[in-house]
Amino acid sequence: MYDEFLCLIGEAFDEEKELKRTPMSCIRRLRHKKSGRRYIFRLYQGSGEVYRKLLGISCPNLPKVLETAEKDGKVAVLEEYVNGDTLDLLLEGGTLRPGDARSIALQLCQGLYVLHSLDAVHRDVKPENVIIRGDEAVLIDFDASRIVKEDQRADTVVLGTTGYAAPEQYGISQTDGRADIYSLGVLLNIMLTGKHPSMELAPGKLGRIVQRCTQINPKKRYKNVLYLMEDLE
Amino acid sequence: MKQCKNCHASLPDDALFCPYCETEQIEKMQLSIPHPRRWKRLLSLLLALALTVGLLGVLLTRSQNRTAPDAPVPISTESPERPTPNPEPESVKDAVSTESPESPTPEPEPEPVKDPIVASPEYWYRAADGMTYEMFLTFDPENDADKLGATEKQRFRIPQGGKGQTVSALCVYPNGFRNSNMETLHPHGALFSTLIDHIDVEAIGEGGSHDMKVSEPVFDEKKPFATAVVTVEYDSYCWFNELLWTITMKNGDVIYLHQYLLVEEMDVPAGGGLESHDMWYNAEDSVIYRLFLTFSESESDAEPEGSIALPLQDSSLEHLTSHLCVLPKLGSLSDNANFLDLVDHIQVQTGWIQHGEVSFDDDWSLAVASVVLDVGQRKSADKLVWSIYMKNGDIITLHQFFYGAS
Numbered sequence: 155m156y157d158e159f160l161c162l163i164g165e166a167f168d169e170e171k172e173l174k175r176t177p178m179s180c181i182r183r184l185r186h187k188k189s190g191r192r193y194i195f196r197l198y199q200g201s202g203e204v205y206r207k208l209l210g211i212s213c214p215n216l217p218k219v220l221e222t223a224e225k226d227g228k229v230a231v232l233e234e235y236v237n238g239d240t241l242d243l244l245l246e247g248g249t250l251r252p253g254d255a256r257s258i259a260l261q262l263c264q265g266l267y268v269l270h271s272l273d274a275v276h277r278d279v280k281p282e283n284v285i286i287r288g289d290e291a292v293l294i295d296f297d298a299s300r301i302v303k304e305d306q307r308a309d310t311v312v313l314g315t316t317g318y319a320a321p322e323q324y325g326i327s328q329t330d331g332r333a334d335i336y337s338l339g340v341l342l343n344i345m346l347t348g349k350h351p352s353m354e355l356a357p358g359k360l361g362r363i364v365q366r367c368t369q370i371n372p373k374k375r376y377k378n379v380l381y382l383m384e385d386l387e
Numbered sequence: 388m389k390q391c392k393n394c395h396a397s398l399p400d401d402a403l404f405c406p407y408c409e410t411e412q413i414e415k416m417q418l419s420i421p422h423p424r425r426w427k428r429l430l431s432l433l434l435a436l437a438l439t440v441g442l443l444g445v446l447l448t449r450s451q452n453r454t455a456p457d458a459p460v461p462i463s464t465e466s467p468e469r470p471t472p473n474p475e476p477e478s479v480k481d482a483v484s485t486e487s488p489e490s491p492t493p494e495p496e497p498e499p500v501k502d503p504i505v506a507s508p509e510y511w512y513r514a515a516d517g518m519t520y521e522m523f524l525t526f527d528p529e530n531d532a533d534k535l536g537a538t539e540k541q542r543f544r545i546p547q548g549g550k551g552q553t554v555s556a557l558c559v560y561p562n563g564f565r566n567s568n569m570e571t572l573h574p575h576g577a578l579f580s581t582l583i584d585h586i587d588v589e590a591i592g593e594g595g596s597h598d599m600k601v602s603e604p605v606f607d608e609k610k611p612f613a614t615a616v617v618t619v620e621y622d623s624y625c626w627f628n629e630l631l632w633t634i635t636m637k638n639g640d641v642i643y644l645h646q647y648l649l650v651e652e653m654d655v656p657a658g659g660g661l662e663s664h665d666m667w668y669n670a671e672d673s674v675i676y677r678l679f680l681t682f683s684e685s686e687s688d689a690e691p692e693g694s695i696a697l698p699l700q701d702s703s704l705e706h707l708t709s710h711l712c713v714l715p716k717l718g719s720l721s722d723n724a725n726f727l728d729l730v731d732h733i734q735v736q737t738g739w740i741q742h743g744e745v746s747f748d749d750d751w752s753l754a755v756a757s758v759v760l761d762v763g764q765r766k767s768a769d770k771l772v773w774s775i776y777m778k779n780g781d782i783i784t785l786h787q788f789f790y791g792a793s
Contacts (some may be wrong), residue, residue, distance in 0.1 A: 155399050155401055155402075155546055158399045159399070159402075162398075162399075162402075162406045163406060165406070165407075166406035166674040168407065186406075186409060188407075188408060191409065209403055209413075210413060210415055210416055211415060211416055212415035212417050213417070218415070220403070220411065221402065221403055232404065232406075261538075263418065352667035353667075370677070370679070370690055371690040372690060373621075374690075377612040387560075
């Protein structure tokens, strides 16, 4: 399937732009030869388990995963192109109003709820991985994601982004959905203040929400994103 | 090979998308996201139903086991009081009996004031009686009530290692009456009280095993300017010491006022500190490290601990280990060794507790150093100070406290 998939991609799409390349991965923007519609094509080394689970799911806050194939630790994914600006680009223009930040956080919670319902953890929630498509916030890039395994003590590979990664992502124990809650708390604070919570905590109720999200002990954070959503509303 | 259901192009057997006509070959499932409140209401409804069934079961059993008249089992002749269920969520409406219970009147959500001030201890409020009142919070209603300036009133300094209590008072001056005598103020202060529906005072603080405790508000009619007073028991290890007063007026207005209790004279190293035993540090390598102290015996349970209670009567606990934990930059736990490369030397100091040398040879990956403390001899309190001298001249100070507990 992997080789056939790559052939089909070559036949039906033109490469428009290489968006990102690392030693482990490559992300390209493709354009369908007939319709002209854009798609995202990912090639990376790792597990495609999360993308496989997302194949059958539709959620406005997650990109549609259309096809995925794996071979010898290499994963190929075709997903919808989410047209919009990344949140980090928007934040270059300044911080967001509390209402907007709250709305984005709520939508990301919805995306995370879907992911966590599939026993998946994103592990890389940050402004660069959030695209604002009109009124919708879409969480993208599941290359760092993993499936939570009950009998596993620690994550096999440490991934995430400095400042956003929850303490447990540094390998002490296995990460679960509360690691995403930590990252979302940091993200919320940055939307409101432009700074990491350690430098300047957002004021008022949203600041308290950030505090709870970013507790070192996962047991002291929100139990799951639904509790966080309730506080955000 | 199979055929696309739309354009009949040849596709691999397990293909889910046709790249030729861009048609998905499967129906995608739309996961519904439960509304948090509806989800909780559903849970409450299920619990209420379970309780009702249980109660009916008990009452039925009692009526079957009714004994002789001279030893009556009290049985109510009225139908059992049905516990009031929470409003049904839409998704389960059809599944519930058609005999709909009397819907409880939901508590009206308080309407926020038009210009709520969220982070201030003072607010000018236009009340329903047409008067404008100056409302403010103070920790010292006897002396501060006639002082101007919000900053003195909104912060209370807690001495490090200190536990104690203070009062927080809501004071109200009718506009223009600030310098009036008590006889003039009294009727207006009392009048304002009649406009209040209720007051909630919440301590927003978390800190290991120590949380602030706040009493119920007492409406002090003797003082015209102190409308309500609460007593706050504080502890310097509460992480975030904030008092939130929520004043709900009878006309539906809700006013929020804040005060803060701060630990005084805390050493704040370069990069900022959150707490005396848990802080962020901006290192020379431009990485934000989180440093914290813990007494935890297991790495997986390690969390910041600023204090520990030592049982005075139980002398079986002879040694404790304090670990200095550093959350490393991204990569692997072995990278917290990079933090040690930035350190010149580490000192620990205590009062009466004996301690060993700082050890860098720790079994934990999370901890960069540890020290063993001899706590066999009990006394009332002591302090452990970690001083981390960085090569760039910064000094990071972290504290832990010991309390003798009966």
